[in-house]
Amino acid sequence: MKKLIQMTINDRAYEVAVEPNKTLADLIRYDLGLTGTKKGCDTGDCGACTVILNGDPVNSCLVLAVQADNAVIETIEGLSTDDGLHPLQQAFVEKGAIQCGFCTPGMILSAKNLLDKNPAPTEAEIREGISGNLCRCTGYQKIFEAIESTRS
Amino acid sequence: MLLPKFEFHEPESIEKALALKKQLNSGARFLAGGTDLLVYLKKKIVSTDHVISLQRIDGLGEIQENESNLFIGACTTMAAISRHPAVLKRFCALKSGADNMGTHLIRNRATIGGNVCNASPAGDTLPALLVYDAVALVESPDGKREIPLTDFFKGPGKTDLKNDDILTGFRLPYPPDHSGAHYIQLGKRKSAEINVVNAASFLTCEPGTSNILSARIALGSVAPTPIRAPEAEAALMGRTAGDDTFNAAAETARFKDCSPIDDFRGSAAYRRAMVGVLTKRTLAEAFDQARA
Ligand SMILES: Cc1cc2nc3c(=O)[nH]c(=O)nc-3n(C[C@H](O)[C@H](O)[C@H](O)COP(=O)(O)OP(=O)(O)OC[C@H]3O[C@@H](n4cnc5c(N)ncnc54)[C@H](O)[C@@H]3O)c2cc1C
Ligand code: FES
Ligand code: FES
Numbered sequence: 454m455k456k457l458i459q460m461t462i463n464d465r466a467y468e469v470a471v472e473p474n475k476t477l478a479d480l481i482r483y484d485l486g487l488t489g490t491k492k493g494c495d496t497g498d499c500g501a502c503t504v505i506l507n508g509d510p511v512n513s514c515l516v517l518a519v520q521a522d523n524a525v526i527e528t529i530e531g532l533s534t535d536d537g538l539h540p541l542q543q544a545f546v547e548k549g550a551i552q553c554g555f556c557t558p559g560m561i562l563s564a565k566n567l568l569d570k571n572p573a574p575t576e577a578e579i580r581e582g583i584s585g586n587l588c589r590c591t592g593y594q595k596i597f598e599a600i601e602s603t604r605s
Numbered sequence: 606m607l608l609p610k611f612e613f614h615e616p617e618s619i620e621k622a623l624a625l626k627k628q629l630n631s632g633a634r635f636l637a638g639g640t641d642l643l644v645y646l647k648k649k650i651v652s653t654d655h656v657i658s659l660q661r662i663d664g665l666g667e668i669q670e671n672e673s674n675l676f677i678g679a680c681t682t683m684a685a686i687s688r689h690p691a692v693l694k695r696f697c698a699l700k701s702g703a704d705n706m707g708t709h710l711i712r713n714r715a716t717i718g719g720n721v722c723n724a725s726p727a728g729d730t731l732p733a734l735l736v737y738d739a740v741a742l743v744e745s746p747d748g749k750r751e752i753p754l755t756d757f758f759k760g761p762g763k764t765d766l767k768n769d770d771i772l773t774g775f776r777l778p779y780p781p782d783h784s785g786a787h788y789i790q791l792g793k794r795k796s797a798e799i800n801v802v803n804a805a806s807f808l809t810c811e812p813g814t815s816n817i818l819s820a821r822i823a824l825g826s827v828a829p830t831p832i833r834a835p836e837a838e839a840a841l842m843g844r845t846a847g848d849d850t851f852n853a854a855a856e857t858a859r860f861k862d863c864s865p866i867d868d869f870r871g872s873a874a875y876r877r878a879m880v881g882v883l884t885k886r887t888l889a890e891a892f893d894q895a896r897a
Contacts, residue, residue, distance in 0.1 A: 454612065473613030473656065476643075495606040496644050498797060500710055509684065509713040515643050516714065517636075519613050520660060563710070584796035585708025 458522040462487070463531030471518040478502040478513040480521075481528060489529035489558045493587070500586035503559035504528050510566045512585075529558035532565070540603050541565055548599035552590035559586045564600045572605045579604075606647040614657045619665075619771060622657055623746050626769055629655045635771065636660070637680050638714035640707070641723045665718075665773060668692070678774040679718025683730075684709075686717060695779055697894075698786040698805050699733040705790050706730065708797045718772045721757065724764045724830065725799075731758075731831040732805035733788050735823035739775045751776075758830035783818075784809040785894025787887040790825075791879055793870070800826045801871040802879040806887035808846065810895045815846040822854070822884060827863035827876050834862035837884060846892045855885040 455470040462485065471480055481490045481504065493499035495514045502514040505527040532539035538546070541561050551557050560583055567574055567582035574582060579600050580593075588596060614633075616622040626633055633655035636642055645651045659665055665680040670691050677686065683703040686692055692700050706712055706720070706729040720730045721741065734754050741752045746769055754775075757765050766772065780786065788805040792798035803825035809818045820841035822834040837858035844850045858880050865876035 456613065472610070474608040474610050476608065495647060497640055497707075497711055500708065503710060506713075510710055511713050512640075512710045515639050515711075517613065517639065517643070517656075519615075520636075520639070520658060581796075582709065585710035 456519050456522075458519060460521055460524050460526055462526045463528060469518075473517065473519050475518045476514050477504070477506075477516040477518050477521050477526075480518040481513060481526075487528050487530050491555055491558060493555065498587070499556075500559040500563065501556055503562045503586065505562055505566060510563050510585075527562070529562060532561065539565070541568070541600070544599040544603045545596070548595050548602060550591060550595040550599040556586055556588040556590075560588065560596055568600070568604060574604055576601070608643065608646050609649075609652055611646075611653055612655045614655060615661050616657065617661055617663070619662055619744055619773065622659060622662060622771060623744065623769065625655075625657055626771075627746050629657075631768055633657050637716040637719040637722075638682065640711050640715045641719055659718075659771070666716075671776075673779060675777045675779065676774055677717060677777065679721075679772045680716045681718075681774075683707075683712035683715050683717070683720075686730075687712070696733070696737060696777060696786075698788040698807070699730060699737065699777075701788040702730040702733040702790075702805070705788075711797070717775070721754075721775075722764060722766065722772060724758050724760075724762050726761055726828060726830055727800040727803060727826040728831060729790060729800065729803065729825075732803055732823035732825050733786070734775065734777070735831060735833055736786055736805045736807035736821040737777045737780070738821070739777045741775055742773045743770050744773050745770045755833055760829050780807070781809050783812050783895050785891040785897070787890035787894070789883050789887055791883060799870065802826050802865075802876050802883055804880065804883035804887050806884065806891045808841075808888065808891040808895050810846060810892070815892075815896065817841050817844050817846050817850070820854075820888075822858060822862075822888075824858065824863055824880055824884075827865040827880055832862065834858045834884070836861040841888075846888075846895075848889075851885045851888040851892075854888060855881040858884040 491501035493501035497512045504513045634653040665678045667678045669676040686703040739754045786807040790803040807821040825831045837854040840854045865873040
């Protein structure tokens with residue numbers, strides 16, 4: 454039976470009826486059309502589906518949409534403003550931290566969460582902060598440099 | 606990967622959750638953080654018609670500092686355990702287990718009750734819970750009961766819980782003064798890795814001396830369940846802490862207490878050797894804390 458849930462995504466209120474067996478990742482991508490959230494493995498290993506759920510980054514492929522009833526969610530689409538890209542997004546572009554781009558939304562959300570909670574992370578903390586996000590292309594170094602360039 | 610169809614229930618109390626489970630019988634499964642259950646459902650390792658979420662039950666996600674022990678609710682996440690002041694101050698080996706589980710994304714969802722119910726021989730919080738003498742608190746339609754964690758694990762993925770039981774939390778007695786504990790996990794990489802061997806040790810020393818008053822060692826990934834190492838513990842009791850004593854205990858753990866197997870993560874012989882190394886290292890670190 455479908456269940457009616459409410460959530461706020463990127464400051465916009467949503468009310469949707471969902472099947473209990475739909476994951477938050479599938480709801481965000483296929484029902485709400487926010488395709489910046491990627492699906493790589495669907496089993497919690499790759500981090501491509503990272504979203505920030507009530508202030509904490511999680512694998513949205515391992516959260517049921519019904520579990521996110523009344524939640525406040527941030528996806529990659531919520532980061533840029535009328536003034537342009539978020540500083541982290543800009544740094545990823547400038548430092549060449551994006552190749553195919555599949556891991557990028559998750560990487561940036563993990564990095565944003567890290568910097569929001571710890572504005573001056575050490576090298577080890579940056580690497581730990583993105584250790585739940587796999588990248589097949591860059592070898593991580595450029596991603597690391599992009600995040601490092603935005604820390605205070 | 607599609608999840609099979611199921612009905613979703615979100616009871617607000619333990620009583621309601623127990624009643625639902627009884628009514629739906631074996632067709633229902635409890636859901637905590639979902640990092641095991643949703644993966645198993647997607648991979649069709651388990652199936653269910655009803656999922657009963659424990660997430661909205663008050664108190665199950667809390668940590669309480671009681672007079673002589675710490676209560677950790679079953680639905681407390683690894684992230685919450687890792688930053689709780691009482692865990693940091695008195696249960697550093699548990700903090701280390703919680704910090705080493707999966708990735709930071711997984712740790713924001715995964716619960717300690719789920720880790721224990723999943724009963725993997727390699728589970729990252731289990732050795733620390735064992736050496737801290739944790740007691741599992743269980744509720745069923747017939748009432749409440751307590752299971753010492755040493756009696757909880759029955760095999761890979763198998764526990765002492767009955768179909769109608771809810772694990773509500775754990776009670777960990779505060780370690781006495783002059784105690785120390787340490788946990789080490791050995792894997793092929795640092796993040797999101799299933800352990801090859803993991804071990805925790807706990808020591809209490811007589812004040813002002815190096816005499817060992819009590820010792821507990823727990824080993825993971827080297828038997829069908831996480832285990833205590835009684836022979837190695839006996840080799841420490843009443844002895845003077847130090848390299849010779851720790852080496853002797855490590856050899857005992859290596860050859861008498863564990864029964865590892867060969868698999869693609871490591872050979873039985875390598876695991877045995879690492880039981881020795883990790884036992885020695887965790888004891889030495891526990892001792893440093895105990896005399897600090
Ligand atoms: C990418 C990834 C990496 C991982 N890495 C690690 C790791 O490094 N170390 C490690 O130990 N584990 C790891 N895990 C496994 C998993 O995250 C942990 O076992 C976690 O603690 C499970 O908790 P949960 O709350 O998500 O459990 P759930 O999936 O919600 O539940 C697990 C099982 O326990 C039952 N259950 C849960 N809570 C209760 C309760 N209170 N009462 C009765 N039954 C209950 C459920 O019915 C279910 O059968 C990993 C998983 C993933 C996906
Ligand atoms: S798609 Fe969710 S972690 Fe890979
Ligand atoms: S840029 Fe291709 S996966 Fe990271």
